[in-house]
Amino acid sequence: MDIRELETPCYVINEEIYDQNIRTFQEAFDTQWGKKVLYGYSVKTNNFPYMLKHAMTYGFYAEVVSPDEWEFAERCGCTADRMIYNGPQKRDGVLKAIEQGAIVNLDNLEEVQLVCEAYRDKTVKPEVGLRVNFDLEKMCPGETTCEGIPGRFGICLENGDFAAALQLLSQSGIALAGLHMHQSSKTRSLAVFQAIAQTAAEIGKRFQLKLNYVDIGGGFFGGSYFPNKPAPDEYAVTVCKALKQYYDPAGTMLVVEPGAAILATSTDYLTSVLNIREVRGKRIVTVDGSLLHINPSLKPHPTPFQMINPGLETDREQIVGGSTCMELDRFWPRDIHQEIQHDSRLLFYCCGAYMSTHNSYFINAAPNIYLHKNGDYVLVRKKSIDALFL
Numbered sequence: 001m002d003i004r005e006l007e008t009p010c011y012v013i014n015e016e017i018y019d020q021n022i023r024t025f026q027e028a029f030d031t032q033w034g035k036k037v038l039y040g041y042s043v044k045t046n047n048f049p050y051m052l053k054h055a056m057t058y059g060f061y062a063e064v065v066s067p068d069e070w071e072f073a074e075r076c077g078c079t080a081d082r083m084i085y086n087g088p089q090k091r092d093g094v095l096k097a098i099e100q101g102a103i104v105n106l107d108n109l110e111e112v113q114l115v116c117e118a119y120r121d122k123t124v125k126p127e128v129g130l131r132v133n134f135d136l137e138k139m140c141p142g143e144t145t146c147e148g149i150p151g152r153f154g155i156c157l158e159n160g161d162f163a164a165a166l167q168l169l170s171q172s173g174i175a176l177a178g179l180h181m182h183q184s185s186k187t188r189s190l191a192v193f194q195a196i197a198q199t200a201a202e203i204g205k206r207f208q209l210k211l212n213y214v215d216i217g218g219g220f221f222g223g224s225y226f227p228n229k230p231a232p233d234e235y236a237v238t239v240c241k242a243l244k245q246y247y248d249p250a251g252t253m254l255v256v257e258p259g260a261a262i263l264a265t266s267t268d269y270l271t272s273v274l275n276i277r278e279v280r281g282k283r284i285v286t287v288d289g290s291l292l293h294i295n296p297s298l299k300p301h302p303t304p305f306q307m308i309n310p311g312l313e314t315d316r317e318q319i320v321g322g323s324t325c326m327e328l329d330r331f332w333p334r335d336i337h338q339e340i341q342h343d344s345r346l347l348f349y350c351c352g353a354y355m356s357t358h359n360s361y362f363i364n365a366a367p368n369i370y371l372h373k374n375g376d377y378v379l380v381r382k383k384s385i386d387a388l389f390l
């Protein structure tokens, strides 16, 4: 099959690029930290089963943040002992996860109390991790996604809650297995990862922790479309150097949870022209896809693309609208330098992270997904409205 024959709109997963992203990322951290690196696949970044299953062939664990994601990972063939359970909504599932041998990072004091309570009278005690809430915005002003509001996740270091959690655990005979340090940022900069790893080292020193693992979380850039952004080896050097101030790579496992870094550039999005009209001097092209499929928050940022079957060079502004009945569903407010024709197709790059995960049933059902592998395209998800019916 040729890309011109795919039923549009659709996502196209490029296995070769996905493989390359995974290998580059793993090589970088294995080189800097050694054998004890554990990779978690962030399910929320892309919950298409093939993606997790493929990452699992590289030894990835599933990083899940809800009971639904837990079930999803199980259905992908991931066993509990190869899951990392994070997030603020574990509920009672937290006890099942601990029992079945998952890596569990407790997010709040209520969860700590729940676990302490459950194991109070048991002789065999579990080990758990704690998600740390610390003031990254203070260390990297303007770089976090919080903008004036404190980050919501984890147990606060500055107000003594973290020390209180340590005490609760130790009173219950439950060992602290690790720290979970994930923080999302707008910049994904090396300074952010320096601050995260530095803080993990300082916490270790201050509380004299003996940890099985330090989990740095996700939030890295990856792939080759971002030439001015940090590469995996730069992240690895920064993180490992800062962690080594307290932790020994021979004794403590480094856990990383890359989502976008391995997924973003793995997947393209293809859409075809439906019709072209002239309205009050503007050329308006309507395509069968929707901006919702590649930019679910509809924030104005351009996605790199290529035109298949382009027309002649033109300076004229062309407005490209999606197939929904929403005026805002326009792909970009900027110039395209070749005329879009009736048989043109637009192939958008970098659509593998936080895109298909957000697919809804608004006007269009979630689009087809093809896997591009060994030169061929295979349909791996078929568009369907089944989920609207019992």
Ligand SMILES: *Cc1c(COP(=O)(O)O)cnc(C)c1O
Residues within 6 Å of the ligand: 042, 044, 045, 063, 065, 086, 087, 182, 217, 218, 219, 220, 257, 258, 259, 260, 261, 353
């Ligand atoms: C979202 C998230 C990740 C992955 O983030 P990316 O930006 O996709 O790399 C990893 N760990 C946790 C806890 C997360 O919430």
